Amino acid sequence: MARPVGDPPGAADGDAGFDRVAGFLTRLTRLLLRTSGEGSELIAREVTAAGGALGAEVSVLLVMDTATLTVTAPDGRARTVIVHAAPEVARLDRIAAVKPLVADVVAGRTGPVEADARLARIEAAPAPYPWWLKLLGIVLFSLGFAPLMQPTWYELGTTAVLATLAAVLAVASDRVPRLARVLPLVASLAVSVVTLGLFAGDPAHGGPVLLMLPALFFFVPGDYLSAAAAELGAGLITTGAVRLVYAVFLLVQLCVGVLLGAYVTGTSTTALFDTAARTDLPRWLLFASWTVFTAGTLLAFSIPRRFFRPLLALVYLTVAVQSAATALIGETGGTFVAAVVLAAVATLASRGPERPPRLLLVLPGFFTLTVGSLGMRGLTSLAGGHVVDGFSDLLELVLVVTAIAVGLVLGATLVPERNGGRNGERNGGRKGGREPGP
Incomplete structure (x- = not known):
């Protein structure tokens, strides 16, 4: 050569x-x-x-x-x-x-x-999208996620306002490094104050935590939690343990921001419940929300737009598998099966240098499994005195995080990535060379 x-x-x-x-x-x-x-x-x-x-x-x-x-x-x-x-x-x-x-x-x-x-x-x-498109992406990301929390028109309306506020702070943190260090705390405080002051007056619209969560979903470290669990499962003990501690720290920041918002507005912490309102969104809108979510993910995380179609296909595949498997074997089992399928298909689809990296393919589908929101709901419910609900959410968090992590590891194991073919073997046998890791 x-x-x-x-x-x-x-x-x-x-x-x-x-x-x-x-x-x-x-x-x-x-x-x-x-x-x-x-x-x-x-x-x-x-x-x-x-x-x-x-x-x-x-x-x-x-x-x-x-x-x-x-x-x-x-x-x-x-x-x-x-x-x-x-x-x-x-x-x-x-x-x-x-x-x-x-x-x-x-x-x-x-x-x-x-x-x-x-x-x-x-x-x-430079980033592939200007700052205002990233702002729009965060809003769309939140709006696409909102029906999963509460499929109501009120949830969508409040999310549009609250997500815009959170997106402004996220974009500002790109230019102000000091803000970036405490962004989850500042964002959750701002969203909490506005929610409790303007939108949470009528219990018929659902609990305040459910109104806040879609706007804060961009900051919820569900991906870090599952990545930490996957690293622990793969034997990367130090990396996984440190990432797990960091994810918990981010969750605590979000929870503290919500509580500070309650103190600022004079709201009792017992008002931080997460009872859902009655559904009033049409089914077609629930289906279409995942397209909005995927478009928002693309803009918010600077993913090249040429990857939109494969990402969208994987999002709908993950949702379909999770829904079908949940109906058969329950939520935790359905999440595990969806994670296995997502990892296996993403690994197959990433083969070849011109194909999207596996990380990009997994990310939007992974977000549909909504891990981190359970942690935040559990912490805020505990802080509000709802002990049973809080521990129930945290127990579900542990189960779902484990299911996703083990599912992703199993899916990647079933369909291993190619490691370079003949060239990889040639380099591995050469003096000073070494075969790529698993």
């Missing part, structure tokens, strides 16, 4: 070549770590595969926000770098762009010089 233009013979040979390889792998690790809010399963595999293709042996030690990267050249020289990055899911367009880059490196079509330049362009590229 012809060597990529601009790369010297033996990409990891010589000081300059080794520096290029180590520098590229460090930047790749940092970007993957920064976009690993949904889990760290990609990092070691992608970085190890890329390093092996460039003639270096790579080992990665991970915790949630830190990676220790060791790159070893064929002649025994080694470099160890500690990479820090706060995991997030805000810019999934970068994950979509990194996948073909790594595929080109592993296949030998791209060397470290060109790969580093492409990675720099990915990092410097």
Whole structure:
């Protein structure tokens, strides 16, 4: 195979070549770590595969926000770098762009010089959508989720107002880093004050918590909870445990914000119940809400619009499987089956460098399983003195989180991802190379 233009013979040979390889792998690790809010399963595999293709042996030690990267050249020289990055899911367009880059490196079509330049362009590229479309995306994301909480016109109307408020704060936090650190607390406080002050006067419209939840769903760490459980199940004990603690911390922030809103408005915490109102939405609107939800997910998380159709198909597939399985074996079992099917189909659909990454395919379908809202409902119910309801929600949270995590792991195991074919085998058998992780 012809060597990529601009790369010297033996990409990891010589000081300059080794520096290029180590520098590229460090930047790749940092970007993957920064976009690993949904889990760290990609990092070691992608970085190890890329390093092996460039003639270096790579080992990665991970915790949630830190990676220790060791790159070893064929002649025994080694470099160890500690990479820090706060995991997030805000810019999934970068994950979509990194996948073909790594595929080109592993296949030998791209060397470290060109790969580093492409990675720099990915990092410097602006978000695919302007700020106002992200704001609209968060609102649509919440509106699509609202009928799952309460299928009423009142729920949709209040969600439109409250989600706009939450979206303004989320967009503002992109420009004010200090706000981003306490965004869940500030957003839940603002939504709580407005809900309790304007919208929660009539119990016939449902409990205040159910009115607040759709607008706060963007901040609820259900994805972190399930990713943590999946990492624990896959043997990534340290990473999973740290992510689990962080997810609980975010949930507590949201709960504290809701309680502060009750104190500010002079509302008794006993008013924080989650009794649902009577349904008055037509069935067709419930069905269409998932299209709105998927469009909002695309805009809110900067997913390239060319992936809309496969994401929409997976969302409806997940909803259909969950509904059918729940009718047969109950909610927890239905959630488990839906997670297995989602993971298996997403893994199949992600095969090939030009296909969407598995993370992007799983994310919207995963959100339909609504894990984190149970945690917030449980905490706020406990704080409001509704002990039985609170513990019931928290117990259901544990069961559903476990069902989703085990289901995703099982689905991915049933349909394993391809690891590079012949080229992967060639790199794995070469001096200093190593087979990509599972």
